[in-house]
Amino acid sequence: MLIGELSERTGVSRRLLRYYEDQGLLESSRSANGYRTYGQDTPRTVRHIRALLDMGLTTRTISSVLPCATGDESEPLELDMCPDLLATIRRELAELDARIDELQRNRGALAEQIGC
Incomplete structure:
Protein backbone atom coordinates (compact mmCIF):
# COMPACT_ATOMS: atom_id res chain seq x y z
CA MET A 1 0.00 0.00 0.00
CA MET A 81 7.36 -10.07 28.39
CA CYS A 82 10.87 -11.27 27.66
CA PRO A 83 13.58 -10.40 30.24
CA ASP A 84 14.99 -7.51 28.19
CA LEU A 85 11.55 -5.96 27.77
CA LEU A 86 10.76 -6.34 31.46
CA ALA A 87 14.02 -4.54 32.32
CA THR A 88 13.17 -1.75 29.85
CA ILE A 89 9.70 -1.27 31.32
CA ARG A 90 11.03 -1.26 34.87
CA ARG A 91 13.61 1.37 33.88
CA GLU A 92 10.92 3.50 32.23
CA LEU A 93 8.70 3.23 35.33
CA ALA A 94 11.58 4.29 37.59
CA GLU A 95 12.27 7.30 35.34
CA LEU A 96 8.58 8.26 35.38
CA ASP A 97 8.48 7.97 39.17
CA ALA A 98 11.52 10.25 39.45
CA ARG A 99 9.92 12.81 37.13
CA ILE A 100 6.66 12.69 39.12
CA ASP A 101 8.58 13.26 42.37
CA GLU A 102 10.38 16.23 40.83
CA LEU A 103 7.13 17.72 39.53
CA GLN A 104 5.51 17.33 42.95
CA ARG A 105 8.45 19.15 44.56
CA ASN A 106 8.20 21.91 41.95
CA ARG A 107 4.46 22.20 42.49
CA GLY A 108 4.93 22.40 46.24
CA ALA A 109 7.52 25.16 45.91
CA LEU A 110 5.28 27.18 43.59
CA ALA A 111 2.20 26.67 45.76
CA GLU A 112 4.18 27.82 48.79
CA GLN A 113 5.02 31.08 47.03
CA ILE A 114 1.36 31.99 46.66
CA GLY A 115 0.31 30.65 50.05
CA CYS A 116 -1.56 27.51 48.98
Missing part, protein backbone atom coordinates in the same frame (compact mmCIF):
# COMPACT_ATOMS: atom_id res chain seq x y z
CA LEU A 2 1.07 3.57 -0.62
CA ILE A 3 1.74 6.08 2.14
CA GLY A 4 -1.57 7.88 1.51
CA GLU A 5 -3.58 4.71 2.03
CA LEU A 6 -1.57 3.86 5.15
CA SER A 7 -2.24 7.35 6.46
CA GLU A 8 -5.98 7.00 5.83
CA ARG A 9 -6.15 3.53 7.40
CA THR A 10 -4.25 4.54 10.53
CA GLY A 11 -5.20 8.19 10.99
CA VAL A 12 -1.50 9.05 11.18
CA SER A 13 -0.18 11.81 8.96
CA ARG A 14 2.18 11.07 6.10
CA ARG A 15 4.78 13.23 7.78
CA LEU A 16 4.66 11.12 10.96
CA LEU A 17 4.80 7.91 8.95
CA ARG A 18 7.97 9.16 7.23
CA TYR A 19 9.36 10.11 10.66
CA TYR A 20 8.65 6.61 11.99
CA GLU A 21 10.46 5.21 8.98
CA ASP A 22 13.43 7.54 9.57
CA GLN A 23 13.54 6.29 13.17
CA GLY A 24 13.68 2.68 11.97
CA LEU A 25 10.21 1.81 13.26
CA LEU A 26 8.65 1.17 9.83
CA GLU A 27 10.00 -0.38 6.68
CA SER A 28 9.01 0.44 3.15
CA SER A 29 10.20 -0.36 -0.28
CA ARG A 30 10.21 1.82 -3.37
CA SER A 31 8.08 1.14 -6.38
CA ALA A 32 9.37 1.71 -9.91
CA ASN A 33 8.08 5.27 -9.82
CA GLY A 34 9.85 5.96 -6.49
CA TYR A 35 6.77 5.88 -4.26
CA ARG A 36 7.02 4.30 -0.82
CA THR A 37 5.09 1.07 -0.52
CA TYR A 38 4.25 -0.67 2.72
CA GLY A 39 3.27 -4.24 3.54
CA GLN A 40 -0.22 -5.28 4.54
CA ASP A 41 0.79 -5.68 8.21
CA THR A 42 2.09 -2.11 8.49
CA PRO A 43 -1.18 -0.66 9.88
CA ARG A 44 -0.83 -3.06 12.82
CA THR A 45 2.74 -1.87 13.36
CA VAL A 46 1.64 1.78 13.26
CA ARG A 47 -1.08 1.00 15.82
CA HIS A 48 1.55 -0.58 18.08
CA ILE A 49 3.84 2.43 17.68
CA ARG A 50 1.00 4.81 18.59
CA ALA A 51 0.06 2.72 21.64
CA LEU A 52 3.66 2.66 22.85
CA LEU A 53 3.98 6.42 22.31
CA ASP A 54 0.78 6.89 24.32
CA MET A 55 2.50 5.01 27.16
CA GLY A 56 5.16 7.71 27.14
CA LEU A 57 7.94 5.73 25.49
CA THR A 58 10.37 7.46 23.16
CA THR A 59 10.87 6.27 19.60
CA ARG A 60 14.34 5.15 20.65
CA THR A 61 12.86 2.87 23.32
CA ILE A 62 10.06 1.78 21.01
CA SER A 63 12.59 0.49 18.49
CA SER A 64 13.71 -2.10 21.06
CA VAL A 65 10.21 -2.82 22.41
CA LEU A 66 8.33 -3.03 19.10
CA PRO A 67 9.40 -6.59 18.23
CA CYS A 68 7.66 -7.75 21.43
CA ALA A 69 4.31 -6.12 20.49
CA THR A 70 1.54 -8.49 19.49
CA GLY A 71 -2.10 -8.30 18.50
CA ASP A 72 -3.85 -7.39 15.29
CA GLU A 73 -5.46 -4.10 14.32
CA SER A 74 -8.66 -4.76 16.30
CA GLU A 75 -7.06 -6.06 19.51
CA PRO A 76 -5.48 -4.06 22.34
CA LEU A 77 -1.70 -3.95 22.36
CA GLU A 78 -0.05 -6.81 24.21
CA LEU A 79 3.64 -7.19 24.94
CA ASP A 80 5.47 -10.51 25.10
Whole structure:
Protein backbone atom coordinates (compact mmCIF):
# COMPACT_ATOMS: atom_id res chain seq x y z
CA MET A 1 0.00 0.00 0.00
CA LEU A 2 1.07 3.57 -0.62
CA ILE A 3 1.74 6.08 2.14
CA GLY A 4 -1.57 7.88 1.51
CA GLU A 5 -3.58 4.71 2.03
CA LEU A 6 -1.57 3.86 5.15
CA SER A 7 -2.24 7.35 6.46
CA GLU A 8 -5.98 7.00 5.83
CA ARG A 9 -6.15 3.53 7.40
CA THR A 10 -4.25 4.54 10.53
CA GLY A 11 -5.20 8.19 10.99
CA VAL A 12 -1.50 9.05 11.18
CA SER A 13 -0.18 11.81 8.96
CA ARG A 14 2.18 11.07 6.10
CA ARG A 15 4.78 13.23 7.78
CA LEU A 16 4.66 11.12 10.96
CA LEU A 17 4.80 7.91 8.95
CA ARG A 18 7.97 9.16 7.23
CA TYR A 19 9.36 10.11 10.66
CA TYR A 20 8.65 6.61 11.99
CA GLU A 21 10.46 5.21 8.98
CA ASP A 22 13.43 7.54 9.57
CA GLN A 23 13.54 6.29 13.17
CA GLY A 24 13.68 2.68 11.97
CA LEU A 25 10.21 1.81 13.26
CA LEU A 26 8.65 1.17 9.83
CA GLU A 27 10.00 -0.38 6.68
CA SER A 28 9.01 0.44 3.15
CA SER A 29 10.20 -0.36 -0.28
CA ARG A 30 10.21 1.82 -3.37
CA SER A 31 8.08 1.14 -6.38
CA ALA A 32 9.37 1.71 -9.91
CA ASN A 33 8.08 5.27 -9.82
CA GLY A 34 9.85 5.96 -6.49
CA TYR A 35 6.77 5.88 -4.26
CA ARG A 36 7.02 4.30 -0.82
CA THR A 37 5.09 1.07 -0.52
CA TYR A 38 4.25 -0.67 2.72
CA GLY A 39 3.27 -4.24 3.54
CA GLN A 40 -0.22 -5.28 4.54
CA ASP A 41 0.79 -5.68 8.21
CA THR A 42 2.09 -2.11 8.49
CA PRO A 43 -1.18 -0.66 9.88
CA ARG A 44 -0.83 -3.06 12.82
CA THR A 45 2.74 -1.87 13.36
CA VAL A 46 1.64 1.78 13.26
CA ARG A 47 -1.08 1.00 15.82
CA HIS A 48 1.55 -0.58 18.08
CA ILE A 49 3.84 2.43 17.68
CA ARG A 50 1.00 4.81 18.59
CA ALA A 51 0.06 2.72 21.64
CA LEU A 52 3.66 2.66 22.85
CA LEU A 53 3.98 6.42 22.31
CA ASP A 54 0.78 6.89 24.32
CA MET A 55 2.50 5.01 27.16
CA GLY A 56 5.16 7.71 27.14
CA LEU A 57 7.94 5.73 25.49
CA THR A 58 10.37 7.46 23.16
CA THR A 59 10.87 6.27 19.60
CA ARG A 60 14.34 5.15 20.65
CA THR A 61 12.86 2.87 23.32
CA ILE A 62 10.06 1.78 21.01
CA SER A 63 12.59 0.49 18.49
CA SER A 64 13.71 -2.10 21.06
CA VAL A 65 10.21 -2.82 22.41
CA LEU A 66 8.33 -3.03 19.10
CA PRO A 67 9.40 -6.59 18.23
CA CYS A 68 7.66 -7.75 21.43
CA ALA A 69 4.31 -6.12 20.49
CA THR A 70 1.54 -8.49 19.49
CA GLY A 71 -2.10 -8.30 18.50
CA ASP A 72 -3.85 -7.39 15.29
CA GLU A 73 -5.46 -4.10 14.32
CA SER A 74 -8.66 -4.76 16.30
CA GLU A 75 -7.06 -6.06 19.51
CA PRO A 76 -5.48 -4.06 22.34
CA LEU A 77 -1.70 -3.95 22.36
CA GLU A 78 -0.05 -6.81 24.21
CA LEU A 79 3.64 -7.19 24.94
CA ASP A 80 5.47 -10.51 25.10
CA MET A 81 7.36 -10.07 28.39
CA CYS A 82 10.87 -11.27 27.66
CA PRO A 83 13.58 -10.40 30.24
CA ASP A 84 14.99 -7.51 28.19
CA LEU A 85 11.55 -5.96 27.77
CA LEU A 86 10.76 -6.34 31.46
CA ALA A 87 14.02 -4.54 32.32
CA THR A 88 13.17 -1.75 29.85
CA ILE A 89 9.70 -1.27 31.32
CA ARG A 90 11.03 -1.26 34.87
CA ARG A 91 13.61 1.37 33.88
CA GLU A 92 10.92 3.50 32.23
CA LEU A 93 8.70 3.23 35.33
CA ALA A 94 11.58 4.29 37.59
CA GLU A 95 12.27 7.30 35.34
CA LEU A 96 8.58 8.26 35.38
CA ASP A 97 8.48 7.97 39.17
CA ALA A 98 11.52 10.25 39.45
CA ARG A 99 9.92 12.81 37.13
CA ILE A 100 6.66 12.69 39.12
CA ASP A 101 8.58 13.26 42.37
CA GLU A 102 10.38 16.23 40.83
CA LEU A 103 7.13 17.72 39.53
CA GLN A 104 5.51 17.33 42.95
CA ARG A 105 8.45 19.15 44.56
CA ASN A 106 8.20 21.91 41.95
CA ARG A 107 4.46 22.20 42.49
CA GLY A 108 4.93 22.40 46.24
CA ALA A 109 7.52 25.16 45.91
CA LEU A 110 5.28 27.18 43.59
CA ALA A 111 2.20 26.67 45.76
CA GLU A 112 4.18 27.82 48.79
CA GLN A 113 5.02 31.08 47.03
CA ILE A 114 1.36 31.99 46.66
CA GLY A 115 0.31 30.65 50.05
CA CYS A 116 -1.56 27.51 48.98
